[in-house]
Amino acid sequence: METIIPVVVFIQIFICEQDTGTIFDRLYQILSKNFHVTAYDGRYFHAKSNPDFIIVKGQTLPRFTGSDFIVLVGENGHIGRDILENEPFPIIGDSANEHLRQALVKSQKPVIGCGLSRKDTFTLSSINEDRATVSLLRDINTLSGVLLEPSDFPFCLSGGLSDIELLIIAAFSILIDLPAADAGKI
Numbered sequence: 001m002e003t004i005i006p007v008v009v010f011i012q013i014f015i016c017e018q019d020t021g022t023i024f025d026r027l028y029q030i031l032s033k034n035f036h037v038t039a040y041d042g043r044y045f046h047a048k049s050n051p052d053f054i055i056v057k058g059q060t061l062p063r064f065t066g067s068d069f070i071v072l073v074g075e076n077g078h079i080g081r082d083i084l085e086n087e088p089f090p091i092i093g094d095s096a097n098e099h100l101r102q103a104l105v106k107s108q109k110p111v112i113g114c115g116l117s118r119k120d121t122f123t124l125s126s127i128n129e130d131r132a133t134v135s136l137l138r139d140i141n142t143l144s145g146v147l148l149e150p151s152d153f154p155f156c157l158s159g160g161l162s163d164i165e166l167l168i169i170a171a172f173s174i175l176i177d178l179p180a181a182d183a184g185k186i
Contacts, residue, residue, distance in 0.1 A: 002118075013070050013172075015057045016077035020180070022165050023074045024057040026186065027172070070143075070175070074099045074169055075113075090143075092171045094164045095120050112140070112175070114167035122171040130157050134170040142177050157184050 015024050024041050031037045031053050041057040073093035077100070082159050093100045113120040121140060123146035125133040134153045141147055155170055168186050172178075 012118060013053060013055045013072065014067060015055065016071065016073045022161060025167055026161065026165070026169055027072075028055055030169070030173070030178075031186065032077055045088065072172060073097060074083060074165060074168060081131075090175060090176070092168055094168065096164070114164060114171050116163065122167050122174075124163055124167065125152050127157075127163070127166075131155070131157075132157055132170075134167060134174075136174065140175070142175055144177050146177065148174070157186055161186065 009090065013027065015027070024039070028037060030041045032039075032109070035052040036050060037055060038051040038054045039055040071089060071091045071093075073091065073098075077083070077097065090112060091100075091104070091110070092112045094113060095101075095111070095117065100111070112122070114122045116123055118137065121136065121138055123135050123137060125135040132147035132155050134155060136148055136150050139147060139149055153170065153174060155166075155173075157166070161169070166186060173186075
């Protein structure tokens with residue numbers, strides 16, 4: 001029997017990444033364990049009725065209506081102008097992604113930076129084959145309004161992700177208040 005954990009807000013996730021789809025695939029695997037998830041990456045459509053999350057991968061913004069949404073920008077992912085012209089929403093991205101940096105400078109939208117620098121909001125404190133500790137380096141509010149102060153978050157790893165992909169997925173999990181135990185192996 002499938003256990004569904006209710007989500008306070010319905011969240012739509014838009015992912016800008018290269019064709020490999022690693023963030024998209026892993027996020028779908030993590031969220032579909034405990035939530036109803038509808039996902040579309042241009043090739044496959046996984047539909048659930050009354051989803052808690054909708055995950056879409058692409059370069060241009062689909063028609064998001066009336067609900068909260070989050071944009072994740074992976075390594076070398078491009079973010080379209082139509083995304084930047086929309087209302088404020090969280091953007092979680094690779095701080096070393098030059099395309100993202102240039103787009104955000106022009107739009108003046110803030111980004112939750114993920115990378116290996118002290119300037120980033122999320123960085124890696126430690127990593128080995130099966131565990132990583134992700135460090136939050138500055139205060140941030142989760143989507144439910146909880147203020148998180150700088151701290152470390154442990155995650156179990158299943159492999160196959162770059163450090164930046166790991167950080168983006170961990171940052172997303174923390175932002176939506178998804179406990180590491182529920183995220184399972186990232």
